[in-house]
Amino acid sequence: MPDTSTGVVVIGGGSTGAGVLRDLTLRGIEAVLVEKGDLASGTTGRSHGLLHSGGRYCVNDEQAAIECVEEGRILRRIARSTVEDTGGYFVSVTEEDHEWEPRFVEGCRRTGITCERLSLDEARRREPALSRQVRTVFWVPEDGHLDPFYLVVGNVESARRRGARVMTHTEVIGFLRDGDRLTGVRIKDSKTNEEASIACQSVINATGAWSGLVARLLGVEVKVVPVKGTMVVLSRRLAHAAINRCHKPGDGDIVVPGLSVSILGTTSAKVAHPETLPIEWDEVRRMIEEGAMMLDGVTTARAMRAYAGVRPLYDLGAEAEGREMSRNFAVIDHQVRDGITGFTSIVGGKVTTYRLMAERVVDVAARHLGVRTPCTTAEVPLNDREEPLDQLRHRPSLLGVPKPHGDEPPLQPLLCECELVRPQDVAPWLKDPAVRDLEDVRRRTRSGMGPCQAAICSYRLAARLVSDRGLDGASATRAMADFLETRWRGVRHVFWGSQLRNMQVTTGLHMELYNVDRELMLQHSPPPLAGEGQGGGRGAEPAEVGAQR
Amino acid sequence: MKTDVAVIGTGLSALAAARTVQQAGRQVVLVWPGLSSLYFLFATIDVIGYPTATATESVADPAEAVARLITREPSHPYARAGMDAVHAGTRLMLEWFKEAGLAWQGALNRNFLLPTATGTPKPCCLAPASMTAGDLSRPEPIVFCGFTGYQDFAPELAASNLKRQWGAADVSAIRVTAPGYGPDRLFTSVDLARSFEDATFRDAVAAQLREHVSGDGARVGVPGVLGLTRPGETFAAFQEAVGHPVFEIPTVPPSVIALRLFDRLRKHLQEAGIEIIWAAPAHAAQVTDERCRSVLLKAAGHEFPVEAASYVVALEDWVDGAFRAGVHTVRDPFFHEPITWNKVPTDRTAESLFSTQPFEQVGYALTDRLQPADENGKPLARNVFCAGGAMAGYDPSGTKSRGGMAIATGYRAAREALAA
Ligand SMILES: Cc1cc2nc3c(=O)[nH]c(=O)nc-3n(C[C@H](O)[C@H](O)[C@H](O)COP(=O)(O)OP(=O)(O)OC[C@H]3O[C@@H](n4cnc5c(N)ncnc54)[C@H](O)[C@@H]3O)c2cc1C
Ligand SMILES: Cc1cc2nc3c(=O)[nH]c(=O)nc-3n(C[C@H](O)[C@H](O)[C@H](O)COP(=O)(O)OP(=O)(O)OC[C@H]3O[C@@H](n4cnc5c(N)ncnc54)[C@H](O)[C@@H]3O)c2cc1C
Numbered sequence: 001m002p003d004t005s006t007g008v009v010v011i012g013g014g015s016t017g018a019g020v021l022r023d024l025t026l027r028g029i030e031a032v033l034v035e036k037g038d039l040a041s042g043t044t045g046r047s048h049g050l051l052h053s054g055g056r057y058c059v060n061d062e063q064a065a066i067e068c069v070e071e072g073r074i075l076r077r078i079a080r081s082t083v084e085d086t087g088g089y090f091v092s093v094t095e096e097d098h099e100w101e102p103r104f105v106e107g108c109r110r111t112g113i114t115c116e117r118l119s120l121d122e123a124r125r126r127e128p129a130l131s132r133q134v135r136t137v138f139w140v141p142e143d144g145h146l147d148p149f150y151l152v153v154g155n156v157e158s159a160r161r162r163g164a165r166v167m168t169h170t171e172v173i174g175f176l177r178d179g180d181r182l183t184g185v186r187i188k189d190s191k192t193n194e195e196a197s198i199a200c201q202s203v204i205n206a207t208g209a210w211s212g213l214v215a216r217l218l219g220v221e222v223k224v225v226p227v228k229g230t231m232v233v234l235s236r237r238l239a240h241a242a243i244n245r246c247h248k249p250g251d252g253d254i255v256v257p258g259l260s261v262s263i264l265g266t267t268s269a270k271v272a273h274p275e276t277l278p279i280e281w282d283e284v285r286r287m288i289e290e291g292a293m294m295l296d297g298v299t300t301a302r303a304m305r306a307y308a309g310v311r312p313l314y315d316l317g318a319e320a321e322g323r324e325m326s327r328n329f330a331v332i333d334h335q336v337r338d339g340i341t342g343f344t345s346i347v348g349g350k351v352t353t354y355r356l357m358a359e360r361v362v363d364v365a366a367r368h369l370g371v372r373t374p375c376t377t378a379e380v381p382l383n384d385r386e387e388p389l390d391q392l393r394h395r396p397s398l399l400g401v402p403k404p405h406g407d408e409p410p411l412q413p414l415l416c417e418c419e420l421v422r423p424q425d426v427a428p429w430l431k432d433p434a435v436r437d438l439e440d441v442r443r444r445t446r447s448g449m450g451p452c453q454a455a456i457c458s459y460r461l462a463a464r465l466v467s468d469r470g471l472d473g474a475s476a477t478r479a480m481a482d483f484l485e486t487r488w489r490g491v492r493h494v495f496w497g498s499q500l501r502n503m504q505v506t507t508g509l510h511m512e513l514y515n516v517d518r519e520l521m522l523q524h525s526p527p528p529l530a531g532e533g534q535g536g537g538r539g540a541e542p543a544e545v546g547a548q549r
Numbered sequence: 550m551k552t553d554v555a556v557i558g559t560g561l562s563a564l565a566a567a568r569t570v571q572q573a574g575r576q577v578v579l580v581w582p583g584l585s586s587l588y589f590l591f592a593t594i595d596v597i598g599y600p601t602a603t604a605t606e607s608v609a610d611p612a613e614a615v616a617r618l619i620t621r622e623p624s625h626p627y628a629r630a631g632m633d634a635v636h637a638g639t640r641l642m643l644e645w646f647k648e649a650g651l652a653w654q655g656a657l658n659r660n661f662l663l664p665t666a667t668g669t670p671k672p673c674c675l676a677p678a679s680m681t682a683g684d685l686s687r688p689e690p691i692v693f694c695g696f697t698g699y700q701d702f703a704p705e706l707a708a709s710n711l712k713r714q715w716g717a718a719d720v721s722a723i724r725v726t727a728p729g730y731g732p733d734r735l736f737t738s739v740d741l742a743r744s745f746e747d748a749t750f751r752d753a754v755a756a757q758l759r760e761h762v763s764g765d766g767a768r769v770g771v772p773g774v775l776g777l778t779r780p781g782e783t784f785a786a787f788q789e790a791v792g793h794p795v796f797e798i799p800t801v802p803p804s805v806i807a808l809r810l811f812d813r814l815r816k817h818l819q820e821a822g823i824e825i826i827w828a829a830p831a832h833a834a835q836v837t838d839e840r841c842r843s844v845l846l847k848a849a850g851h852e853f854p855v856e857a858a859s860y861v862v863a864l865e866d867w868v869d870g871a872f873r874a875g876v877h878t879v880r881d882p883f884f885h886e887p888i889t890w891n892k893v894p895t896d897r898t899a900e901s902l903f904s905t906q907p908f909e910q911v912g913y914a915l916t917d918r919l920q921p922a923d924e925n926g927k928p929l930a931r932n933v934f935c936a937g938g939a940m941a942g943y944d945p946s947g948t949k950s951r952g953g954m955a956i957a958t959g960y961r962a963a964r965e966a967l968a969a
Contacts, residue, residue, distance in 0.1 A: 281892075281893035281894070281895065285876075411734070411735035412733060412734070412735055413698065413700065413732065413733070413734060413735045413736070414735065415700065423700070423732065456801055456802075459666070459667070459701070459703075459801060460700040460701070460703075462667075462703070462706060463700065463703030463705070463706050464703075466703060466705040466706045466709060467703065467705045467706075472709050472713075473667070473668055473705075473706050473707070473708070473709025473710035473711075473712075473713065474709070474710065474713060476706055476709070477667055477669075477706070477710060480667075481902075481903065484902055485901060485902055485903075488898075488901075488902040492894075492895050492898045493894065493895055494894065495874075495894040495895060495897045495898055495908065496874045496875060496876050496894050497874060497875075500867060500874045500897070500908060501867045501868060501870060501874075503867075503898075503908070504586070504865075504866055504867040504868050504908075504909065505586070505590065505802070505868060506902070507902065507906060507909065507946050508586050508590050508591070508868070508946070509590060509801060509802070510902070510903070511903065511946040511947070512590075512591065512595070512945075512946055512949060512951060513590060513591070513592065513665065513666070513799055513801075513804070514665045514666060514667045514669065514671075515665050515667070515669040515670070515671040515949070516667060516669065516903065517903040517904075517946075517947065518599075518605065518669055518670075518671070519667060519669040519710065520903060521603070521605050522605055522669075522714060
């Protein structure tokens with residue numbers, strides 16, 4: 001890995017870092033994004049996927065609510081292909097919820113959130129799955145589903161088209177300084193452990209729940225509290241719109257519809273480290289029970305997997321804990337606070353407000369660099385052909401579904417049948433040096449995110465790693481196995497019903513038809529069948545997919 | 550409906566049990582709750598591929614390895630079935646395949662070592678004749694051949710892995726065009742298999758192979774798509790046209806090789822007048838005086854009983870959908886007994902996907918006569934016997950022994966049912 005140099009190094013490839021990279025690039029500042037995992041592999045790809053109307057915060061956190069209202073409107077303009085405009089409902093179930101209603105209505109009014117009370121009949125006509133326990137329903141048209149993976153990738157690709165660089169699976173392990181001036185970062189390839197330096201004039205720390213750990217590398221303090229939340233993915237879409245409990249934000253009180261699935265969430269528990277993310281059965285059970293209070297079908301739908309993320313809650317020093325802490329974000333100018341030139345941190349916030357957060361932190365960094373170009377991210381769309389998410393995906397013409405008597409092209413092949421991903425959707429990513437394992441392909445294409453959880457498409461992807469990317473069989477098989485193992489980790493928490501049944505197909509296919517378990521074992525021992533002095537390369541290649549550099 | 554033995558299940562163990570009853574000259578009814586993994590997944594009959602779930606050295610002599618396993622683990626399903634059942638069951642199935650016109654090869658005293666679609670060698674005992682030219686105990690070079698646009702067999706991947714694992718000779722990969730198919734068309738293995746029954750199509754593929762494969766005795770490995778309803782003649786004609794030994798490699802569901810076997814055996818039973826009740830999930834056993842009097846089936850809109858003198862329950866662990874896994878409790882569809890109870894669902898799984906799984910081991914506890922038993926070892930009904938995946942306590946995935954165990958236990962359970 002060679003040393004390099006740039007204007008600004010952005011640490012962190014979540015929604016915040018991606019937004020920062022794009023903002024810098026649009027202002028004409030040269031930048032490199034460094035992410036220790038993959039884009040959206042941190043909190044952003046483990047969030048709930050709700051484009052907040054602000055309704056959830058309008059009572060306790062007016063400022064956050066107002067930011068959501070404004071940013072939601074902007075995203076619908078500039079990032080339409082990442083937003084599914086579902087609208088949302090706030091529903092009351094218990095007496096306590098009922099008492100919250102006037103405060104909610106008043107909060108919406110004060111913060112400018114559109115909110116309309118519906119009759120129960122009208123609400124049930126629109127959402128037949130609303131449970132019998134629901135007593136009051138408010139329609140909040142500006143709730144939506146935000147695809148965090150597309151959002152991050154969309155921002156980064158937009159920046160790359162304008163010359164920005166991105167280094168995934170590369171961790172910042174230290175800083176270079178000249179007295180009180182930051183002059184660069186030390187980086188390490190997480191897969192090969194190679195180290196190098198990037199010289200730069202300025203560093204933006206956009207590492208969310210990790211920002212305290214990163215700041216500590218420089219000897220300064222950023223107080224973030226990692227608060228874990230767990231979610232459950234159901235294979236069916238139970239409602240058209242997002243369903244929120246109308247009460248003081250609590251556990252399991254939102255069901256987000258995303259394309260064909262529903263996501264139940266979430267919980268709130270302080271954890272010691274952003275990567276300590278055990279999923280407890282009690283959390284999964286509670287998500288399902290709470291979801292069932294609002295929607296019918298939650299308990300009988302097929303649960304596909306569970307996952308967890310950590311909120312990067314910025315500790316303002318108040319006594320407040322967990323949900324009571326502000327969702328707001330903070331820009332920390334370390335030049336002003338700690339006397340270190342060229343270092344700025346951005347902490348807290350939400351995916352929904354990523355653009356605003358980026359704007360604020362880049363304002364500070366640009367000022368120090370003497371760049372006066374204003375922010376344009378609220379006006380310039382992510383890409384030229386912005387189309388709404390739900391129309392872009394699952395659009396029959398994309399798949400070439402023929403009309404009964406027309407001359408339409410024949411059905412196009414699918415690589416992942418569950419998620420309707422075509423081979424050509426995957427092909428460009430397999431050539432991208434930033435894509436270094438099949439999980440990275442999954443985050444960019446949704447391959448393997450359907451009910452079968454990669455049982456079928458994993459082989460097809462491994463095949464392409466050999467044919468399109470020139471990997472040897474051992475590395476490709478290892479990549480396939482790693483991909484299946486990562487999917488398996490999330491399935492284990494919802495191991496009953498159809499999902500359990502499906503997993504016997506996975507083990508049957510991969511262990512009994514392909515014998516992958518032995519392939520893996522044999523990679524760690526010399527080939528048993530090899531004759532004297534023959535038999536190709538011995539031993540395993542590293543698990544890493546791309547040997548790009 | 551009254552019969553001597555009712556066999557409930559769709560897999561290999563159910564078929565072995567039905568055939569055993571039929572060969573004994575008694576009346577049998579087959580009840581199929583849903584399609585099994587045999588229908589879309591499997592291709593070979595694995596008796597025992599590795600002595601343990603983690604051994605890397607494959608078994609050379611399955612009969613000897615099973616005998617050793619029986620001595621070592623007296624409660625293993627193979628031990629319960631007994632060595633005699635292993636031999637008799639295998640003989641029964643091979644004779645049946647022959648009678649049904651299915652060309653299969655293999656014997657209990659040796660394993661083939663066949664390359665899979667990932668190129669990994671896999672030991673298996675009995676295999677369709679169309680697969681066995683791939684045996685890696687033979688030294689001839691191997692050319693893996695895929696089709697442009699066909700995603701379920703990747704010759705490049707298979708060649709790269711096999712080359713590393715098998716030092717005996719050359720391994721290479723080519724891709725040819727299957728006329729009418731390509732990267733811009735949606736098709737499956739079944740479409741290709743149908744096309745291969747057409748001589749023009751077949752010859753067009755063979756011509757390309759003749760051109761690419763030089764005449765040094767190489768053999769050609771192709772995905773298992775050489776014919777669906779007339780596989781024997783399709784395979785022979787293709788091999789002849791290619792001019793090299795050809796072998797098939799099984800692919801992802803739908804596995805054509807599995808479909809052929811299943812469909813042929815089903816038809817063969819039906820031709821012999823054996824009744825098969827399709828897609829009728831059993832949902833209750835009526836037991837009085839320790840005997841099962843009937844099994845209630847649910848079919849479109851109504852319920853009807855199947856009465857038999859005895860029953861063989863030859864369900865799979867999960868794929869056929871007979872066992873129901875709730876969040877904590879797994880129940881069977883007959884006695885509605887809690888088969889297992891798990892505090893948390895995660896306990897049903899191992900941390901790694903590629904290791905022995907608790908959920909694969911779920912099933913009935915058994916008596917020495919293969920009767921489903923309660924926790925005290927008392928039979929739930931004296932005339933009900935169990936075979937295959939529905940037996941508790943083993944996961945055949947690691948040892949590669951699902952098929953052999955299905956046959957041995959299917960045979961043994963049927964013998965018990967006949968004697969009951
Ligand atoms: C809006 C949205 C919609 C979704 N829809 C679907 C869907 O339709 N179908 C579906 O299957 N899934 C869906 N998911 C969930 C998704 O598939 C993953 O579960 C999620 O991205 C988390 O990844 P994981 O489960 O692989 O993580 P894990 O299994 O928890 O971890 C994977 C790897 O990341 C490492 N890791 C652990 N914690 C962290 C961390 N905090 N940061 C970085 N690395 C860490 C682990 O060590 C491990 O190696 C959705 C997620 C979102 C946000
Ligand atoms: C359970 C849950 C549900 C949520 N639901 C929603 C929702 O519905 N809607 C919404 O708007 N918001 C939601 N949020 C909030 C939102 O997800 C986060 O605020 C947002 O994703 C934070 O983005 P980020 O880019 O700051 O952090 P991250 O996405 O965590 O990005 C930081 C990145 O920095 C990387 N990194 C860390 N250390 C280093 C290093 N040394 N070198 C290089 N890289 C490093 C990490 O790998 C990580 O990818 C939710 C949060 C949680 C936890």
